[in-house]
Amino acid sequence: MENTFSYSSLLCEEEHTLIISEENGDEYIQMLIDREIASFGLQGQESSHVTNFDWIQQARLAAVQYILKTGESFGFRFKTVYIAVTYCDGFLSRRFLDGEKHWAVKLLAVACLSLAAKMEECKVPTLTEYHIFESSVIQRMELLVLNTLEWRMGCITPFNFINYFVSRFCINDSRKCVISTTVEIIFTALRDIKLMSVRPSVLAAAATLLVLNKSLTMEALEVEINVLHLNGILQIDDVFSCYNQMLYLNKEIYKSPKCLLSPQLSPNQLLRNGKLEKSSVPSKRKSLTFLEIDQIDDKPQQKRQCTSNVGK
Incomplete structure (x- = not known):
């Protein structure tokens, strides 16, 4: 089915707000950059092991597409959608996933979008509205994301x-x-x-x-x-x-x-150069045990190579 998503749907409610809401004085921007450097470092973050495995890159692209489509369907602000991807990347750069766990990256996308909505949106969907995983499974993944990102969920964005x-x-x-x-x-x-x-x-x-x-x-x-x-x-x-x-x-x-x-x-058109492939994650709700979620976090500490923070 043709995807009818467009960025204009995210922008139409916010263009005027963005123009008038952010301060643009040099001192204010200098303060933001100081905070940014404290979080990202002067040279930015490291993408770590994520770029070393094709399956993770493909699963990540599928996760980004899911976040875009679902964010639009819920009527989220574009900042919410962007922050959700930031959370997802922060997690993937700190946690080593092997075994081509596509379902784990899809679950991560759901949890990150839910967390971003709780940070940015006035009206937050219930977990049952995501229609992919059980609510208890999403909650468990949310906690894992929060712990991985050290509860630093306030992001500076472009x-x-x-x-x-x-x-x-x-x-x-x-x-x-x-x-x-x-x-x-x-x-x-x-x-x-x-x-x-x-x-x-x-x-x-x-x-x-x-x-x-x-x-x-x-x-x-x-x-x-x-x-x-x-x-x-x-x-x-x-x-x-x-x-x-x-x-x-x-x-x-x-x-x-x-x-x-x-x-x-549409996201498909915007992502087509990223070699997005069909994910192995089924479309119906998947019931997972807490043990399966725990397996995401069963890797040695030395494999968590990224020392950067998501935000302050």
């Missing part, structure tokens, strides 16, 4: 920085259109675990610049970044690398340098 960068980089174009398309470009980055390990401020800066100009050289990008007066905290190499990777990922939806509004694409 959306915290978009208003600031648009106000600095955007001169002649409609800010509303630039913000809308920047959010869409950031969402296409969800399929790339390496991009998701980049600091949110770097991701937001690169995405905003990509919307405004898709042919920047490193020298031209450096000129844009240097006007921000952020004391060199945004590394030019990092922003340019992120810019080029997102340019590659968005080549199918970013058709014209004169067109700020990208097409309304």
Whole structure:
């Protein structure tokens, strides 16, 4: 069946809010970046063992697609959906899964979306509304996620920085259109675990610049970044690398340098370059024992290689 999801459904209720809600003063952004560096480090997080196993990457892409589709069906804010993927990646970077446990990654996606909704949404669905796993199983997985992330669930996201960068980089174009398309470009980055390990401020800066100009050289990008007066905290190499990777990922939806509004694409279309394969997880509700969930956490401590935090 054709997927009717589009990012406009997540954006339509929030475009105006995003434009007016975030402060954009240099001191405020400097404070956010200080918090970000304390959480992510100056160079961002490590994607760890996730990129070393094809099955985990495929299962992760299926999890991202599930989060996007389910978040849209519940009417969640786009920040909720993004944070859910952040939780998922944080867990996968800290816990070593073997044996191609696709069901475990699907359960992780459900638990992370539920936790993100509890953090961000006013109206939170009951666990029975997820229709995949038993409520007790989801609750157990939620606790495992909370413990793995050390209960640090407050995330700094690229959306915290978009208003600031648009106000600095955007001169002649409609800010509303630039913000809308920047959010869409950031969402296409969800399929790339390496991009998701980049600091949110770097991701937001690169995405905003990509919307405004898709042919920047490193020298031209450096000129844009240097006007921000952020004391060199945004590394030019990092922003340019992120810019080029997102340019590659968005080549199918970013058709014209004169067109700020990208097409309304489904998760399947946005994820197709990620080689998404059909998951082995059944569509009906799966009853799992607590022992099976415990097996997710039965690996030695030395295999948990990522020392970065999800948030503060």
